[in-house]
Amino acid sequence: xxxxxxxxxxxxxxxxxxxxxxxxxxxxxxxxxxxxxxxxxxxxxxxxxxxxxxxxxxxxxxxxxxxxxxxxxxxxxxxxxxxxxxxxxxxxxxxxxxxxxxxxxxxxxxxxxxxxxxxxxxxxxxxxxxxxxxxxxxxxxxxxxxxxxxxxxxxxxxxxxxxxxxxxxxxxxxxxxxxxxxxxxxxxxxxxxxxxxxxxxxxxxxxxxxxxxxxxxxxxxxxxxxxxxxxxxxxxxxxxxxxxxxxxxxxxxxxxxxxxxxxxxxxxxxxxxxxxxxxxxxxxxxxxxxxxxxxxxxxxxxxxxxxxxxxxxxxxxxxxxxxxxxxxxxxxxxxxxxxxxxxxxxxxxxxxxxxxxxxxxxxx
Amino acid sequence: xxxxxxxxxxxxxxxxxxxxxxxxxxxxxxxxxxxxxxxxxxxxxxxxxxxxxxxxxxxxxxxxxxxxxxxxxxxxxxxxxxxxx
Amino acid sequence: xxxxxxxxxxxxxxxxxxxxxxxxxxxxxxxxxxxxxxxxxxxxxxxxxxxxxxxxxxxxxxxxxxxxxxxxxxxxxxxxxxxxxxxxxxxxxxxxxxxxxxxxxxxxxxxxxxxxxxxxxxxxxxxxxxxxxxxxxxxxxxxxxxxxxxxxxxxxxxxxxxxxxxxxxxxxxxxxxxxxxxxxxxxxxxxxxxxxxxxxxxxxxxxxxxxxxxxxxxxxxxxxxxxxxxxxxxxxxxxxxxxxxxxxxxxxxxxxxxxxxxxxxxxxxxxxxxxxxxxxxxxxxxxxxxxxxxxxxxxxxxxxxxxxxxxxxxxxxxxxxxxxxxxxxxxxxxxxxxxxxxxxxxxxxxxxxx
Numbered sequence: 001x002x003x004x005x006x007x008x009x010x011x012x013x014x015x016x017x018x019x020x021x022x023x024x025x026x027x028x029x030x031x032x033x034x035x036x037x038x039x040x041x042x043x044x045x046x047x048x049x050x051x052x053x054x055x056x057x058x059x060x061x062x063x064x065x066x067x068x069x070x071x072x073x074x075x076x077x078x079x080x081x082x083x084x085x086x087x088x089x090x091x092x093x094x095x096x097x098x099x100x101x102x103x104x105x106x107x108x109x110x111x112x113x114x115x116x117x118x119x120x121x122x123x124x125x126x127x128x129x130x131x132x133x134x135x136x137x138x139x140x141x142x143x144x145x146x147x148x149x150x151x152x153x154x155x156x157x158x159x160x161x162x163x164x165x166x167x168x169x170x171x172x173x174x175x176x177x178x179x180x181x182x183x184x185x186x187x188x189x190x191x192x193x194x195x196x197x198x199x200x201x202x203x204x205x206x207x208x209x210x211x212x213x214x215x216x217x218x219x220x221x222x223x224x225x226x227x228x229x230x231x232x233x234x235x236x237x238x239x240x241x242x243x244x245x246x247x248x249x250x251x252x253x254x255x256x257x258x259x260x261x262x263x264x265x266x267x268x269x270x271x272x273x274x275x276x277x278x279x280x281x282x283x284x285x286x287x288x289x290x291x292x293x294x295x296x297x298x299x300x301x302x303x304x305x306x307x308x309x310x311x312x313x314x315x316x317x318x319x320x321x322x323x324x325x326x327x328x329x330x331x332x333x334x335x336x337x338x339x340x341x342x343x344x345x346x347x348x349x350x351x352x353x354x355x356x357x358x359x360x361x362x363x364x
Numbered sequence: 365x366x367x368x369x370x371x372x373x374x375x376x377x378x379x380x381x382x383x384x385x386x387x388x389x390x391x392x393x394x395x396x397x398x399x400x401x402x403x404x405x406x407x408x409x410x411x412x413x414x415x416x417x418x419x420x421x422x423x424x425x426x427x428x429x430x431x432x433x434x435x436x437x438x439x440x441x442x443x444x445x446x447x448x449x
Numbered sequence: 450x451x452x453x454x455x456x457x458x459x460x461x462x463x464x465x466x467x468x469x470x471x472x473x474x475x476x477x478x479x480x481x482x483x484x485x486x487x488x489x490x491x492x493x494x495x496x497x498x499x500x501x502x503x504x505x506x507x508x509x510x511x512x513x514x515x516x517x518x519x520x521x522x523x524x525x526x527x528x529x530x531x532x533x534x535x536x537x538x539x540x541x542x543x544x545x546x547x548x549x550x551x552x553x554x555x556x557x558x559x560x561x562x563x564x565x566x567x568x569x570x571x572x573x574x575x576x577x578x579x580x581x582x583x584x585x586x587x588x589x590x591x592x593x594x595x596x597x598x599x600x601x602x603x604x605x606x607x608x609x610x611x612x613x614x615x616x617x618x619x620x621x622x623x624x625x626x627x628x629x630x631x632x633x634x635x636x637x638x639x640x641x642x643x644x645x646x647x648x649x650x651x652x653x654x655x656x657x658x659x660x661x662x663x664x665x666x667x668x669x670x671x672x673x674x675x676x677x678x679x680x681x682x683x684x685x686x687x688x689x690x691x692x693x694x695x696x697x698x699x700x701x702x703x704x705x706x707x708x709x710x711x712x713x714x715x716x717x718x719x720x721x722x723x724x725x726x727x728x729x730x731x732x733x734x735x736x737x738x739x740x741x742x743x744x745x746x747x748x749x750x751x752x753x754x755x756x757x758x759x760x761x762x763x764x765x766x767x768x769x770x771x772x773x774x775x776x777x778x779x780x781x782x783x784x785x786x787x788x789x790x791x792x793x794x795x796x797x798x799x800x801x802x803x
Contacts, residue, residue, distance in 0.1 A: 002390070003370035003409055003421055004725070006430060010785050015437040035803040036366040045787025062803050089414070090728075090799030103473045116654045116727070116800055117415025119397060142366045143802060145400055146416040149382075156381055194366030197411060197419040220366070222785060223433065249426040250411050250419045259400040259418060367728050367802050389726055391719030394656040412726075414802055415655075 003249070007221030014049075016226040020233055021051040028236050029055045029185050030229060031178070033171060034140075034192035035062030036220050044222045054229065057185070060174055060274060061192060063138045064091045067167050068273040069307035072097035075165055076105055078134050078300045085111045085128060087121040088136035098307050118150035118164075125154070125162035134296045137164040142194040144168055144285060145259035148266040151287075151294045163296035166286055169272050171195050172203045173283035179211040183322045188232040190218040190225070193247040198263075200255025204243045212241040219247040266291050276313065368413040370421055373398070373406055387412055479689025479735070480794025484698075503702060504624045505547040505685060508617060516617040518553035520544055523610040529572065531650035533661030534643075536609055537579035539737060542666045543688070544613035545587045549668040550684040550740065552623040552675060553615030555587060560611050561595035565604040576607065587666035589613070621675075625702035627682035628743045634707060634769040635742045635753065637670065637762045638663065640692055641720040644734035654727065654800060658719045665738030665761045673759045678752050680745035687741055690794045693732040693779065695741055696769075697793045701777040709769040709781045709791065728801035732781075733794050743771060 032038060038058045041047055047056050060066050076097045079086035086102070093102045093114065106112040111131075115121045118135055125133035137147040147164065154162045171192060178184060191204055196217045204215045214235030218228025228246045235242050245251055263285070272284025287295050297303050313330065317323040325331050371387035376398065378384070385398045387410070398404050398417045410417035475482045492501065499507035506520035524540045541558065548555040560580070564573065584591055646662040648654060667686065674681060683703070687695040692709075700707045709732075716731050724731050738761060744752055749767060756762030779791045 003426060004390075006426075008784060012433045012437055013785055015440045016433060018440055019436050034366055036368075039803070042789065043783075044785055045783050045789045046785070048787040049785060064803060089802045091801045091803050093799055103475065104471060107471045107473045114653070114799060117397075119415055120653075120655060139802065140366070142368070142413055142418065145418065146397075146414045149397065149399065149416065153380070153382065192366055194368045194411065194413060194418060197368070220368075227429070227433065246429075248429055249421050249423075256400055256419060258402060262400065369722075369725050371726075390722040391660075391717075392656050392658050392722040392726060394726065 004221065007219070007223040009223060013222050013226055016223065016230055017049055017051070020054065020226065020230050023230070023233050023237055024051055024053045025237060027053045027055065028187050028233060029057060030188045030190060030232055031057045031059045031186040032190040032192075032218070032225075032228075033059035033061040033175065034190075034195070034220075035065070036194070037061070037190060037192065037218065037225060040220050040222065040225055046222060046225055050226075050229065054233070056229075059178065059186075059189075060277065061140070061171070063140060063143075063167070063169065064095055066169055066274045066276070067092070067095065067138055068275045069098060069309055070273075070305050071165070071167050072101075073099075073307050074297060074300075074302040074305050075136055076100055076102065077302050077305060078165065078296060079105045079110045079112055080108070081132075081300065083131050085113060085124055085131050085133045086136070087113050087115045087124060087133060089116075089138065090114045092136050092138060118146050119153070122150045122153055122159065122162055125159050126157070129161060131161060132299070133162050134300075135162070135164045136167070138167045140169055140171060140192065140195050141199045141263075142192070142197070144263045144267065145198060145256075148262050151266050151291055152262065154294060155291075160293075163294050163299045164287075165296040167272075168267065168285040169274060170283050170285065172207060173280050174274065174277075175204075175207055175215075176211075177277065177280050177283075179207070179213060181322070183317075185322065186213075188213060188236050189215040190228045190232065191215050191243075193217060193219040193224065193251060196245075196247070196251045196255065198256050198259045200253050201243055201245060201251065202253055202255075208241050208243050214241050215243045217243070217245040217247050217251050219250065275309070276318075366413065368411040368418060370409050371396070371412050373404055373408050373410060373417075376404070376406060385410075385417070387417075477689075478794060478798065479691075479694055480733075483690075484793070502624060502626070503698070505550040506553065506613075506615070508551055508553075508624075514619065516553075516619060518548050518551045518615045518617050519612065520547035521610065521612040522547060523608060525605065525608050526647060527605045528647075528650050529576065529606050531646050531662055532659075533646060534664035534737070535576060535579050536607060537576035538583045538664050540609040540611045541580050541583035541587065541589070541591075542664050542737065544611040545583075545589055545666045545668055546686045546737075546740070548613040548615035549666075549671045550623075550686055551617065552621040552671070552681075552684065553617040554672070555589050555613050555615040555668050558584065558589050558591045558611050558613045559593040559595075560591050560609060562597070563604050563608040563610075564596065564598045565606050566598055566601040568606050573607070576609075583666060587668055620679075623681060623684055625683055625685065625699045626704075628699055628703035628705050628707075628771050629682060629745070630705055630771050630773045631746050632682055632743045632771040633746055633749045633767050634696070634709070634771065635744060635749070635756070635765055636687075636692065636715065636768050637667070637740045637742070637756060638738070638764040639715045639717050639720070640687070640736055640739065641716060641724065641731035641734035643737040644691070645720050645723045647735075649723075656723060656726065658723060660717065660719050663736060663738035667738065667740050667761055670756065670759050670762045671740070673755050673762075674742065674752050677755050678744065678748040680748045681742055681752070682745065683741070683743035685741045687736050687739060689735050691731070691733040691735060692741065692768075693730070693791045694794050697779045697791070699741075699743065700779050703771075704776050706772040706775045706777070707769055707779050708772055708788070709779065711781055711783045713766060713768045715764055715766055715768075728803075729798065732791060733798060 121135040267285035375386035756765035
């Protein structure tokens with residue numbers, strides 16, 4: 001068992017899709033809320049293979065898409081300062097702020113480094129005691145244990161030139177906002193498998209109950225995704241708003257207790273602004289006061305930076321599955337991948353970027 | 365948000381106070397922190413995300429779900445045989 | 450069944466902000482940003498037919514009828530040495546290959562060295578020895594050179610720029626615009642090896658493999674192929690930007706569509722695993738000892754046959770076919786039977802968490 005190729009078996013994927021086709025008796029709209037799942041769906045062309053009755057809507061599951069503009073501007077302000085080494089996951093380098101992006105700061109001489117792991121950023125801090133090292137700590141719940149561990153290690157090893165710029169968001173609250181919207185069309189959810197590996201899926205039981213909607217914990221390989229969809233369709237067809245776990249090899253109901261303890265040591269809940277959606281109460285994490293010494297916003301005094309989103313951008317409605325990208329006035333004209341106005345055009349997995357490529361293809 | 369890849373733990377050691385592992389991904393090895401899977405042993409498979417193990421992979425559960433999927437495949441084939449005969 | 454073909458650019462700066470006033474690293478990655486830079490900044494003032502043909506080498510005809518192919522390249526790889534190769538071997542092979550890709554016989558190279566103050570002479574010695582071996586294997590001579598020294602902190606140790614000259618048969622017409630519907634696409638071996646090895650050697654992402662760079666001179670392989678077929682329409686080495694970028698260029702130059710078969714792509718398990726871990730797509734990763742050949746269907750068997758018996762072509766395999774439409778597009782038929790667009794690399798390739 002290697003845990004990869006088995007889950008790409010074409011025969012099994014097709015027979016599962018056939019079973020979905022046999023089970024489905026009416027159209028259903030299902031949302032997956034993880035950028036990694038969106039990536040897998042597009043990469044494998046899964047939405048082409050599914051029966052027409054299934055409409056997949058790509059939710060706000062990408063930290064790139066949802067990081068608010070002012071946070072990018074804060075990152076740029078910090079990165080532009082002398083004697084700062086600004087470290088980040090690769091995804092964030094490409095996100096434009098109000099005036100510039102990290103690439104252009106690098107072009108001006110800023111020391112900006114991509115790291116694979118937050119521990120690598122910490123190592124850079126150890127090796128460069130005369131510089132301030134800042135790590136752009138973005139992510140959903142999956143990435144929180146790692147981001148937080150870097151702080152605990154910094155404390156343990158007395159590393160004082162290391163701070164993090166926090167932009168953590170949480171999935172359950174976003175799901176509630178989507179489901180609570182009067183224009184909501186989503187009837188079932190595929191929950192993010194690795195978020196649940198960390199947090200468990202007990203939080204989704206309450207949501208399923210409250211909104212009477214089925215939710216299936218789903219993995220990332222093609223077989224995982226179609227299995228997640230099959231489970232959700234079965235629940236929808238039988239009218240059972242249940243939570244199922246289709247990623248049993250990696251996820252348990254309670255999740256990873258050790259990881260949750262690490263998170264709770266350093267982070268506390270807070271309201272967070274989601275780009276394109278607005279403030280979702282309790283949907284984020286921030287550093288507890290005891291760890292404020294590691295807060296880059298405080299160290300560099302950038303808390304007051306504000307930014308204006310483009311008034312033309314309807315990415316919030318797109319992210320919630322309420323509107324399609326082509327229904328936006330600015331789509332393809334003022335707003336394009338090379339000049340994105342909002343969240344969903346920024347990222348590879350954003351719905352608008354994906355649609356832009358379809359349109360490009362069709363218009364030739 | 366979750367690029368997590370399964371890898372096999374081939375060595376476990378301490379580094380600067382953290383429990384770390386050397387993980388093998390089919391010919392690529394990398395260090396990962398296994399503080400959050402304290403029960404991990406050499407030979408176990410774990411999901412690794414940004415240099416951290418977030419979950420151990422249960423072979424039993426994995427085989428179980430593969431079994432379920434094969435049943436669906438076989439049921440589909442039986443149906444096809446029945447309808448065509 | 451849905452009709453749209455989803456595209457996936459891969460692990461790239463998919464949506465780079467338009468950098469109009471300064472150069473950023475993305476401009477050098479071999480993808481769309483670089484293509485735009487060439488089209489907007491270099492082509493207009495310098496334009497001529499040979500340049501605008503956009504092939505690996507510029508082809509010109511002298512007054513006496515002799516056809517020459519000329520190519521130039523700069524090598525800025527860091528680190529200078531890595532498993533399976535070094536900047537010197539890369540410099541020689543890179544230019545030999547560019548000249549060979551238009552079907553020319555590479556004859557002479559020039560080499561210009563930009564040395565960083567503080568570079569160890571022993572390092573330079575090793576680089577030059579490596580160039581000597583590569584030149585001998587390729588059967589070319591380095592006939593002219595230049596040396597400059599820049600201050601400490603510039604040039605990453607050493608930069609090498611090479612120019613190559615070769616002679617082209619009067620009848621040969623091999624180039625990016627020659628692909629025809631019905632042709633098949635061959636790759637000479639496994640993809641992604643070089644790019645992953647260099648990434649590993651840089652150490653920033655902390656992973657280890659036993660992979661070796663595939664740097665190799667391909668002119669003898671090409672000669673063997675041309676000896677058995679005169680229906681080889683396009684040859685290209687998929688360097689920066691990978692197979693995806695090279696085939697996108699060809700599909701646009703020729704006004705055809707190309708469909709790749711995912712199950713046929715030869716990828717070493719360790720390359721695949723490294724890509725999984727970092728969120729990369731092997732189709733975009735640089736190769737320095739591989740060639741793509743677009744060949745008329747009728748000759749594919751005998752060309753494959755001779756490749757498999759020739760050094761550097763042992764693992765040659767058909768990976769795709771050329772079709773009428775969609776024109777200018779590269780598509781991929783996935784292992785599941787669905788089809789998606791494979792776009793050009795936009796900017797810099799970045800590891801992702803998402």
